[in-house]
Structures are given as structure tokens and as C-alpha cells.
Amino acid sequence: MKTKHTVKVVLLSILCFLLTVVLGAGILSSVAARRSVKERVLTAAIEKFPLEELNINGEPAAEFILREFIADERVKIESVERVMREGTFSSFAAKTMDKYGKYLTDGGVLPKLEQDDFVGLIEENQELIRRETGLEFLEPDKEKLRQNLQLPLEAWNVAAYEVLDRGVSSFCIKAYLSIWMPVVLGVLLLAVLAWMICFYVRGGFTAGAAIRVYSIALFVPCLVLFGGLVLIDAFAKIPFLRDSMGMLYVTLLPIAGVGGGVCTVLFIISLVCSSIEKKKIAKLAGYGGDYEKMYTEYGEMPVYVPETSEPSASTMDTAVPEISEPDGMEISEPDEPEQARQYCRDCGQPLVNPNAKFCYKCGSVQEQVHKN
Numbered sequence: 001m002k003t004k005h006t007v008k009v010v011l012l013s014i015l016c017f018l019l020t021v022v023l024g025a026g027i028l029s030s031v032a033a034r035r036s037v038k039e040r041v042l043t044a045a046i047e048k049f050p051l052e053e054l055n056i057n058g059e060p061a062a063e064f065i066l067r068e069f070i071a072d073e074r075v076k077i078e079s080v081e082r083v084m085r086e087g088t089f090s091s092f093a094a095k096t097m098d099k100y101g102k103y104l105t106d107g108g109v110l111p112k113l114e115q116d117d118f119v120g121l122i123e124e125n126q127e128l129i130r131r132e133t134g135l136e137f138l139e140p141d142k143e144k145l146r147q148n149l150q151l152p153l154e155a156w157n158v159a160a161y162e163v164l165d166r167g168v169s170s171f172c173i174k175a176y177l178s179i180w181m182p183v184v185l186g187v188l189l190l191a192v193l194a195w196m197i198c199f200y201v202r203g204g205f206t207a208g209a210a211i212r213v214y215s216i217a218l219f220v221p222c223l224v225l226f227g228g229l230v231l232i233d234a235f236a237k238i239p240f241l242r243d244s245m246g247m248l249y250v251t252l253l254p255i256a257g258v259g260g261g262v263c264t265v266l267f268i269i270s271l272v273c274s275s276i277e278k279k280k281i282a283k284l285a286g287y288g289g290d291y292e293k294m295y296t297e298y299g300e301m302p303v304y305v306p307e308t309s310e311p312s313a314s315t316m317d318t319a320v321p322e323i324s325e326p327d328g329m330e331i332s333e334p335d336e337p338e339q340a341r342q343y344c345r346d347c348g349q350p351l352v353n354p355n356a357k358f359c360y361k362c363g364s365v366q367e368q369v370h371k372n
Contacts, residue, residue, distance in 0.1 A: 009203040013213055016196045020217035023189045028221050028259055030181040032252045037101040037177060040094075041251055047094035051084040072135070079132040087125040092117075100164070105177050110165045112157045115146040189218075208274030215266035222259035225252060 036042060054061040062080040070080070099111040119142050122129070126137050163169050175181055193214050200210035229252060344359040 006203065009200060009205060012199050013196070016192050017213060017217040019192050020189065020214055021220045023185050023192065024218045024259070025221035025224065027182045027185045027189070028225050028255055030176055030185070032225070032255055034105060034177050034179070035251050035255070037105055039251055040098060040101075043094040043097045043101065046097060047090050049090055051089055052081040070133070070135070072133075075133045075135065083125065083129055083132050087128055089121065089125070092121050100160075104164065104174055107174075110161060112160075113153050115149045115153060118149055119145060206274050206277040208270045208272070208277060211266055211270035211273060215263045215270060218266065219260065219263040222256050222263060225256045225259075229253070229256075 052060075052062055056064040060077075062077050062084060065084075066075060066077055066080050096111070096113070102108070103110055122137050122142075122145070129135055129137065164173065193211070196210040196214055197207045201207055229249060347359060
């Protein structure tokens, strides 16, 4: 009986362990992503990112722009790099990302990129462009830029609509960044904990053991989040991501710290619960709460099944034979009229303590039977 219960508890424990890891990781990552968007962690890094270090298809961005858009031998690559470094292009990219982030977290209308946005960007930096390259941005140049950008921007807006404003992907992204996602996942985590305690107790284990396994499982995503930050800081090759590590630490480390603190509190609670439950079992077994003495004599953790008015399965399955009195012979009565039962009435296991209220092997309640 105990072996069957143990196997069942182990299998359910593995399932709950995995569920706890997944749900805990979902809560931490959802909170971290929302805070990163709200506090402009990545967009602030993009705003500070030096565009002259950017590569397009393995080629420096300044060389790509010079070849594809300027094609003037009088303009040097150093001049293009100075325009990229001193202009407001990085700021424009960061503001665009902020619009998408605000849409995903707060709702509203999906932002679109228009040709006039880029024309305005060039006009904003026109004086810098003229000073560094000697080029003037005239009306024909603006019309040509609009024509060149029409198809790419249409494709971009359609892709953004399909991913961010339509279908399953849009729902998943918005739900993931919503304030309700951690709440829903937290309720599911509590349900998993309640389920674990339930089947641990029914399987003959303590609730403290269930809480201990749960706290360890919940600690895993906290450790992964902290380790992920360390790895990104050490091996990140994306410049703006590497530059944002300071803000990522400020934003995400408190989340990992709170999660680790909760796990520690749960682990301490599990130890306290286990101690209380062990003393209770020892008291019911007739050892006055001395669990160490009981464990030494039994050699294993006894099974405790609460008393119930319903007959146990082992009692129902085991037929108790009736002993008939042979002719001419009388069954002698015990010398002590109130002698306690020495063997389990269900499995026949000898009882180490004759005053035990349950059998440590099968867990059935032992009612004291007396002969009058």
C-alpha cells in the first residue's frame, strides 16, 4: 500500500514541480518584460546607441548609405559617420519603439510609419547634413525619398498589423505584457500548491514536505533570471543590449530578489510544518511527541491516516474469520481483562507500541479491543 502511494506521490510531484517552474518563470518574465517596456530599458539604450557602429548585411552602415543613397564622390565616409553620430536618428528610432511599447501595454491605435516621418527626420537634420556633406535636401529629393520608402513602409505596416494587432500572436503578446498576467499565473501557482499538499497528505507524507518541494521548484526560475542577466552581461554581442545592462540590473534584480525571498520564506515554513506534523504523528502513535524515538524504533516514516467513521479499504477487503468454540472445549479468557491488541487488525503487522492508535505499515486505525 505504502509503495503504491509513494510512487503516485513521486509522479505527481514531478508534474507539479514542472508546473511550478513554468508558472513561476511566466510570472517573473511577464513582470520583467512589462517593467522593461514601461521604464524604457531597451529604447533608452537604442537612443544612446552610436549608429556609426551599426552594420547592414555585414557592411558598415555609413558605407551602405554612401553607396545606396548618396553616390557622390565628393562626400567622404567620415562625413556620413559624423552625421549619423550627431544627428537625431537614434532618438527617432527610440521614439518609434516607445510608441509600439505603449500600444502593447496601454492599448490604443496601432502606430504606423509614414513617408513624411522620414522626410521630417531629414529636414530636422538638414543643417547638419549640409554642413558635413555640402548636400541640400530639396523638394525633388523629398519626393524621391517618399517614392523609395512607399513599398518598404507598406510592407512594414502590414507585418506590424498581422503580428501586433490581429490574431493569436496579438492576444498572446498583449496578455503577456498586461498587468493581469502575473495575477492569473499567481492564482494557478496557489492552486498547484494546494493540490500538492492534498495528495502529499493523502499519500501519507507531510504538508511540510509538499511546501518544501514547491519552494525549491519556485526557486529555479529566480535562479535562471539572475543567471541570464549575468550571462547577457558577460557574453552579449548586441551593442545596445550590452549598453542597457545597467538599467536591466536595476529593473530585473529586484524581481529576482523578491522571488528568491518568497522561496526562502516558503522553505522555512515547510520546515516548521514538518516539525509540527512529525510531533503530532509521534503523539498519536503513543510516543508523547518524541518523533526521534518513534523513528528509531520503526526505522521509517510511519503512515498516518486520520480517523474516519467509514470502514477502510483494507478492512472491507479483508475478511475476519469467525472462531467457533469446539465441543467440550472452552476458550480461556486472558488474565488481564483490558489487554490491548498487539497486532494490526488489518495487515497483521506486530505493533511496537501496544497503545498506538494506527498501524505504521498500512495506516489503518487501531481501536483498542478489550475482553470482558
